[in-house]
Amino acid sequence: MENKNVRPNWDAFTGIFSIGFGLIYGGMTYAMPRAAFGNPLDPVYFPMGVAVLAIFIGCILLAKSNIKASIQAYVDLINEDEVKKFDRKRILYTCIVSIGYALLFDPLGYVISTFMFLFAMLTITSGIQEWKKSTLVALAFSVSVFFIFSTLLSISLPPLPFMG
């Protein structure tokens, strides 16, 4: 019951992250090739300062925080209701679909890859039962954006593969 008294927050983990980030970033800065001319340490000073600042902020955050509160926040996160878990799943699916989009963008061209991306996204948000509407929206978006960008704004986008 004792844990119920602490207000869950992520401060301790944030502090640990900050220290870890500072150490890794600082380590990478230290390992960086030195400048070929001028003061060899010139490109190192600024990132090193940033790393030191990150570690410093992390230490204060950690010192001020309560690790129990962060553990509680983690426990709360795991025990969240199904609806919230589903929201997070949606984020995960979106990331996967977006990576697929990045992979297919050049080989399939803008219109086809965007149609697929949008159809997948609309299915994630609206469900498969609305596939007709999703198809329509995805088609309208990909074709009209392609037209607006390549014709009106003269920004070159990868065309359809058989036109390439």
Added chain:
Amino acid sequence: MSDIFVNLLNGFGVAFQPYHLLLVTVGGVLGTVVGMLPGLGPATGVAVLLPMTFAMGPTAALITMTGVYIGAMFGGSRSSILINTPGDGAALAATFDGYPMAMKGRAESALAISAIASLIGGMIAAVLMTLLAEPVAGFALKFGPAEYFLLMVAALSMTASMSKGNMLKGFLSMVIGLAIATVGIDAQTGTERFTFGNLHLQTGIDFLVVIIGIYAMGEVFKSFSSLSKGTKKAQTKFKRIWIEGDDWKRSKWAILRSAPVGFIIGSLPGAGGTMASLMCYNNEKQLSKHSEEFGDGAIEGLAAPESANNAASIGAMIPMLSLGVPGSGTTAVMMGALLMLGIQPGPLLFVQHADVAWGLIASMFVANIILAVVNIPLAGVLVRVLAIPPKVLYPIVLGLAFIGCYAISSSVIEFYILVILGVAGVVMKRANIPTAPMILAVIVGGTMEQSFRQAFRISNQDLSIFASSTVSQVLIAITVLSIALPIIGMMKKRKQVQQPA
């Protein structure tokens, strides 16, 4: 003074060209529509609509972006009033009395006073901006690299320490932003930093990608939770949208008082529209004879924040245009737009690109008037956008984010960065880490480092150059105060809490 007048007239000459009037109107309407969408504020609006301007010349592009920016500020409060969901933080205060007014069947008055207050607030701020922008830039012309470095340090520390209640996390956010800014080939020595051998990373991570990632992707990710909650239906049928009875009498002083306050707060880095509108709301609540009605549909409670909010959005343009240091997320995006067009905002802008600078200032006046004209009679048509279900809207915003990103870099590597940043936006929200300091740091980080190194070299590696001029000393004092004041405030509060116990 007469110089300013002549310059402004020249600016109007640019802004009044029919093509530019058309652009500001189109940008304004699109901005209003995007700003209205719940969760998508002006920063996202400008970021997503940015590619639209790539084919235009700098002046036309900037005028369009001004339309989008001011349109988004106008639009932000529509959803506050009608569905109690602010388009962005700055429109939050509009929910306090705007929504109760709509609930009482006074949506028409609420929409009208919000547009009128925005117009007057915006106009007063545009006048102040006309008077102040060039003198501030003239003053900053005397800055050497040491002063520039300190100016950026001051802006960053103010932004970070204004992150309410979690200053440390504000600084952490800043540190991450600075780290992102160091990716790429070092401009002075050609050393590769943090590129992991990737060719695309050699030019660094474009900060527009960071902005689109954090705002567009991050906001959509955060808004996924609203998909499960279902949506509120907005009123879309209205009588004549105009104020009635003693509405004007009650709101006029609130509007006039809030505009200069909003402008000043907006011009401080980090403070921005949210703080301005909340502060003016509280001021009016204390000053009003009808303070008991606040929160229950008091019209001055809507007029004050609306005026302040719009004034702040224009005030925020001052540090961006005159000093090259954006004070808010949205002005950061505007600065990104300028840099994309090959124009470096800062003190030299008024010398080298006077037509752009004054064209922009003049178009603020024009945009405010056009938007009031568009927003009052057409509010009924525009708010139909609120009827688009979010489940259709969010995928479209993502689609626009990706295309915007591709238009900037012509490479899909940025798509991956976009996804990482979108997730980072959600995680940062969870951990209560503000994103504004990070965005600002990504933008000024590069220049800040270069200024530091220049100053260091000029002085033969003598650090005393950073405290040698009066300007430097004042900037150091501001930085120290911006960190010390919140700490002292916190300690006082803690004492007060302990005393009664």
